[in-house]
Amino acid sequence: MLLKQFFRLAAATQLVPVMENGEETTLIGGQAVMEGVMMRAPHGYCVAVRQHDGEIITEEGKLDRLSEKFPIFKLPILRGIGTLGHALWLGVKVMNFSAQTAMPPDEKTGEKTQIPEWMMRLNIIFSVVFALVLYKALPLALTTGLKTVTPALNNLILFNFVDGIIRIGILVGLMWALSKSTEMKGLFQFHGGEHKVVFNFESGQPVTVENAQKFVTWHPRCGTSFLMTLMFLSMLIYMFLPFEDWRYKLLARVVLTLPIVGLSYEVIRFAARKQGSAMALVTKPGMWLQRITTQPPSDEQTAIAIRALEGAMALERKQGGQAVIA
Numbered sequence: 001m002l003l004k005q006f007f008r009l010a011a012a013t014q015l016v017p018v019m020e021n022g023e024e025t026t027l028i029g030g031q032a033v034m035e036g037v038m039m040r041a042p043h044g045y046c047v048a049v050r051q052h053d054g055e056i057i058t059e060e061g062k063l064d065r066l067s068e069k070f071p072i073f074k075l076p077i078l079r080g081i082g083t084l085g086h087a088l089w090l091g092v093k094v095m096n097f098s099a100q101t102a103m104p105p106d107e108k109t110g111e112k113t114q115i116p117e118w119m120m121r122l123n124i125i126f127s128v129v130f131a132l133v134l135y136k137a138l139p140l141a142l143t144t145g146l147k148t149v150t151p152a153l154n155n156l157i158l159f160n161f162v163d164g165i166i167r168i169g170i171l172v173g174l175m176w177a178l179s180k181s182t183e184m185k186g187l188f189q190f191h192g193g194e195h196k197v198v199f200n201f202e203s204g205q206p207v208t209v210e211n212a213q214k215f216v217t218w219h220p221r222c223g224t225s226f227l228m229t230l231m232f233l234s235m236l237i238y239m240f241l242p243f244e245d246w247r248y249k250l251l252a253r254v255v256l257t258l259p260i261v262g263l264s265y266e267v268i269r270f271a272a273r274k275q276g277s278a279m280a281l282v283t284k285p286g287m288w289l290q291r292i293t294t295q296p297p298s299d300e301q302t303a304i305a306i307r308a309l310e311g312a313m314a315l316e317r318k319q320g321g322q323a324v325i326a
Helices: 002-014 078-102 117-147 156-179 182-203 223-238 246-255 257-273 278-293 299-318
Strands: 029-033 036-041 044-050 056-062
Touching (some): 029 078, 029 182, 029 299, 036 078, 036 182, 036 299, 044 299, 078 257, 117 156, 156 223, 182 278, 223 257, 223 278, 246 257
């Protein structure tokens, strides 16, 4: 059972960047977790998770905004790196909490089982290495192999264009495969529920299951949109790298990861505020991909997302903060 849970957690951890809204503003954001939802306000978060017996368990905590502790993260590009890094840290933390909470009881003893701490740490290492191989090394290796049979790929711009298309194809293919998995279906439904509830909150209407269910499941500030923007910007930037040797190409891709993350954040941040402008077009591919990474939630799943929102808002009010609608 533990091995099965490890791979389930590893798959869910790979989805953290897809599920996470890392915007550091006065907005409400959130993330789907295993059997639940995490909602975050500017200075606190609450995660609500359904146990195997149906009971809803919550955990909440204060959040220190990185830009308030370290003013350097208020600067463009750097604020994206800091914000997304902090969001991923929180995302992995609440995903681990949800994995422990949602663990079914032992089939023999009936007692609740726990995922060992070493397995949690191994999952993080595995997830980082897996992502680097999947999105950096594998596309580069495949494109290099194609170059041996397609001389046109000796052109650096064309080579990196094909490399980028393969990378995007891998991302879309992985999301599609996970969406078809019975184990991951609930996670995608909670992702849809999180978006519906955020939309409901932003509309100014009373946040209820009935009202939330009226909204769509795709949201412009979703991590899915961020990832697609990251993929396209990476493809454009890599086109102008002058390296011929695949080792230097791979090293450059790893080194440029953080700067491209920061730039992608700025693009998404601007586009989210210009929904009626041409800039909003950059979020379209991510919005399309959300047709895969979000699924219509049940009323119960939506209610769990609302419970997480209520907890986050209550904690924010205790601290004197106020989440407003952009």
